[in-house]
Amino acid sequence: MAPVVQTINLHKTYMLGKVPVNALRGVDLEIESGDFVAIVGPSGSGKSTLLNLIGALDRPTEGKVIIDGVDVSTLNDDELAELRRRIGFVFQFFNLIPRLTASENVELPLAIAGVKKRQRKEKTSELLKAVGLSERAGHNPTELSGGEQQRVAIARALANEPRFLLLDEPTGNIDSKTADMLILLLRKLNEERGVTIIMITHDLNIAKQAKRIVRILDGRIIEETSNIAT
Amino acid sequence: MDVVDIFSYAWGGIKLRKLRAALTTLGIVIGIAAIVALLSLGEGFRIVITSQFERGFALDVLTVTAGRGLLANIITGSGSEEYLALNDTYTMNEIAGVRQATATLSKSIGISQGNKTYMVTAVGINFTEYSTIYSTSFQLEDGSMSLNPANDSIILGYRLHDPWKNGTILFNVGDYINLTWTTGSITKPIVKRYTFHVVGVLKEIGGISIFGPSDIQAYIPITTAQKIFETDQVSQIQVQLVSSEQETIDSVTNSIKNIYGDKVTVISPSAMLNTFSSILSTVQLLLAGLAGISLLVAGIGIMNIMIVSVIERTREIGILKSLGMKNKTVMTIFLCEAALIGLVGAAIGIVFGLGLSNFVTNFVFPLISTGTSQPNGQGNRVISNIVPVLTPTVCVGAFFFGIATSVLFALYPAWRASKLKPVEALRYE
Numbered sequence: 001m002a003p004v005v006q007t008i009n010l011h012k013t014y015m016l017g018k019v020p021v022n023a024l025r026g027v028d029l030e031i032e033s034g035d036f037v038a039i040v041g042p043s044g045s046g047k048s049t050l051l052n053l054i055g056a057l058d059r060p061t062e063g064k065v066i067i068d069g070v071d072v073s074t075l076n077d078d079e080l081a082e083l084r085r086r087i088g089f090v091f092q093f094f095n096l097i098p099r100l101t102a103s104e105n106v107e108l109p110l111a112i113a114g115v116k117k118r119q120r121k122e123k124t125s126e127l128l129k130a131v132g133l134s135e136r137a138g139h140n141p142t143e144l145s146g147g148e149q150q151r152v153a154i155a156r157a158l159a160n161e162p163r164f165l166l167l168d169e170p171t172g173n174i175d176s177k178t179a180d181m182l183i184l185l186l187r188k189l190n191e192e193r194g195v196t197i198i199m200i201t202h203d204l205n206i207a208k209q210a211k212r213i214v215r216i217l218d219g220r221i222i223e224e225t226s227n228i229a230t
Numbered sequence: 231m232d233v234v235d236i237f238s239y240a241w242g243g244i245k246l247r248k249l250r251a252a253l254t255t256l257g258i259v260i261g262i263a264a265i266v267a268l269l270s271l272g273e274g275f276r277i278v279i280t281s282q283f284e285r286g287f288a289l290d291v292l293t294v295t296a297g298r299g300l301l302a303n304i305i306t307g308s309g310s311e312e313y314l315a316l317n318d319t320y321t322m323n324e325i326a327g328v329r330q331a332t333a334t335l336s337k338s339i340g341i342s343q344g345n346k347t348y349m350v351t352a353v354g355i356n357f358t359e360y361s362t363i364y365s366t367s368f369q370l371e372d373g374s375m376s377l378n379p380a381n382d383s384i385i386l387g388y389r390l391h392d393p394w395k396n397g398t399i400l401f402n403v404g405d406y407i408n409l410t411w412t413t414g415s416i417t418k419p420i421v422k423r424y425t426f427h428v429v430g431v432l433k434e435i436g437g438i439s440i441f442g443p444s445d446i447q448a449y450i451p452i453t454t455a456q457k458i459f460e461t462d463q464v465s466q467i468q469v470q471l472v473s474s475e476q477e478t479i480d481s482v483t484n485s486i487k488n489i490y491g492d493k494v495t496v497i498s499p500s501a502m503l504n505t506f507s508s509i510l511s512t513v514q515l516l517l518a519g520l521a522g523i524s525l526l527v528a529g530i531g532i533m534n535i536m537i538v539s540v541i542e543r544t545r546e547i548g549i550l551k552s553l554g555m556k557n558k559t560v561m562t563i564f565l566c567e568a569a570l571i572g573l574v575g576a577a578i579g580i581v582f583g584l585g586l587s588n589f590v591t592n593f594v595f596p597l598i599s600t601g602t603s604q605p606n607g608q609g610n611r612v613i614s615n616i617v618p619v620l621t622p623t624v625c626v627g628a629f630f631f632g633i634a635t636s637v638l639f640a641l642y643p644a645w646r647a648s649k650l651k652p653v654e655a656l657r658y659e
């Protein structure tokens with residue numbers, strides 16, 4: 001079976017003024033459908049850079065990102081936007097829209113994708129139920145705890161039935177107990193719904209919950225391990 | 231994303247910053263209100279002026295003056311070499327299409343009563359001919375008009391008789407009044423004087439008169455006028471036509487031109503009205519243009535606020551893009567915010583503009599016109615008669631102009647928003 005995401009010799013160089021920063025220096029990675037991958041590595045090793053490229057938020061300096069067999073570099077801005085509708089993002093700082101309620105935040109990607117109002121409502125309440133937040137649907141993000149906000153963000157990321165979820169340190173801003181529950185939720189989604197998950201984390205205990213761990217250092221993959229016993 | 235969703239999302243963005251949105255809207259309100267007020271006052275003014283002129287006008291009377299017209303005389307700095315005389319009326323009476331021609335001679339004179347002197351125009355006329363040509367307006371309220379008037383006969387316009395319309399009579403039939411005027415050079419003026427006997431007072435005509443009888447003129451026999459003003463010229467010849475149709479007007483005008491060439495100018499009332507109307511329209515446009523400047527300022531305000539708003543919402547834009555929103559949708563959202571501000575601003579502005587113009591006509595204009603009640607104050611009647619008129623064209627135009635201005639000035643900020651790179655926008659603190 002063809003991988004959902006494949007990167008080939010991926011390079012990314014940022015220019016800090018006139019100084020080039022090589023954030024990625026040749027990353028080859030394949031992720032199969034239904035996989036649960038944890039990306040670990042020290043700060044500044046290029047994890048977020050890799051995730052942004054996989055999520056078509058940015059373009060590589062060199063190399064290719066292939067999503068569902070399509071070379072992302074051949075797509076224009078509009079096609080990239082459409083592609084992103086099939087990718088679910090979850091960020092460290094939640095990135096919910098503060099003036100919208102939890103359910104409106106979850107509904108937003110559906111509205112962007114042009115789903116009809118009635119279907120949107122159904123889907124939204126179903127998703128909020130799945131992350132255990134039905135009761136909080138009408139609350140604004142500021143009225144929710146960090147863990148709750150992150151669950152809203154996950155519900156939002158799942159709205160358009162994405163090919164895979166990308167999570168950049170989703171537990172970075174919540175306490176460890178809440179974090180454990182969040183990982184449980186992710187595992188459930190992965191096992192019961194077959195959602196492909198790619199997650200960056202600093203926490204090795206959390207990484208161990210994944211099926212596969214990819215270790216990055218200085219813009220390169222230095223180790224890949226599979227967790228057989230989970 | 232469909233239109234309804236885009237608009238409701240944009241509306242949410244406006245609601246977030248209520249005070250800011252209100253102040254931005256205020257700019258549009260002021261701009262549109264100024265335009266609407268000026269245009270509706272201008273339109274009201276135009277209607278009053280036109281109707282006032284039409285009252286004083288006889289549409290079937292042409293006015294012939296010597297030279298290339300008043301304007302040309304002013305430009306060349308000299309009075310015309312050419313002049314018209316009494317016997318030119320005979321020539322004009324011969325022209326087909328002419329019913330009756332009569333000559334007039336006008337001069338600015340002073341009429342004194344007590345220690346006050348009123349500056350009015352004395353018009354030398356042939357009583358019989360003039361009263362037949364202007365039979366609808368040259369009618370006596372009091373006194374009588376002899377077909378063979380005495381040399382010192384004078385007939386007064388209504389406002390020289392009862393200027394304030396409250397029974398305070400200035401001059402009455404039977405009074406003797408002194409007319410004064412100056413001759414000689416400006417440095418050595420010689421004051422002349424002649425005593426007239428009031429034989430009649432005209433009914434009130436109303437309106438403003440350029441040619442034809444008016445409430446603020448005094449009428450004396452033209453023979454007397456030529457004698458005391460020491461001239462054998464006449465100022466104008468009024469030519470009454472057999473009909474007021476354009477064909478007749480054109481054919482008589484051409485005949486006069488054929489006879490006199492460039493020595494005379496023929497003015498038809500309808501042409502005057504058209505010219506006047508178009509001058510007023512131009513002035514109105516100019517005023518609207520001035521008001522438009524305030525809208526320009528409002529537009530720049532919108533642009534400024536939108537740029538700030540785009541910067542503040544950089545992260546939000548990044549989120550929207552990460553959720554798959556296309557660049558043009560981002561742009562549309564910001565344009566919609568501007569359009570909503572423009573829409574609300576324009577609607578309120580139109581109401582305010584109408585209110586403002588009504589306020590001006592009801593409270594400001596009366597102050598102006600009571601301050602200067604003079605028998606010769608023609609302008610007062612015009613001002614106090616103005617009713618603001620908002621034409622549908624102006625209303626709809628102002629509405630869309632308000633929206634268009636906000637959208638236009640939002641183009642650049644909206645474009646900037648749409649061009650933000652998702653990763654960089656998401657990193658923005």
Ligand SMILES: Nc1ncnc2c1ncn2[C@@H]1O[C@H](COP(=O)(O)OP(=O)(O)OP(=O)(O)O)[C@@H](O)[C@H]1O
Pocket residue numbers: 014015016021022023041042043044045046047048049050
């Ligand atoms: N937009 C940018 N401009 C310049 N340099 C950047 C930019 N983004 C990242 N970098 C640099 O690229 C390198 C990799 O950054 P990246 O954010 O991918 O690291 P990370 O592994 O996610 O780190 P962390 O664990 O701290 O989030 C770092 O040295 C960083 O300073």
Ligand SMILES: [Mg+2]
Pocket residue numbers: 047048049168
């Ligand atoms: Mg990072």
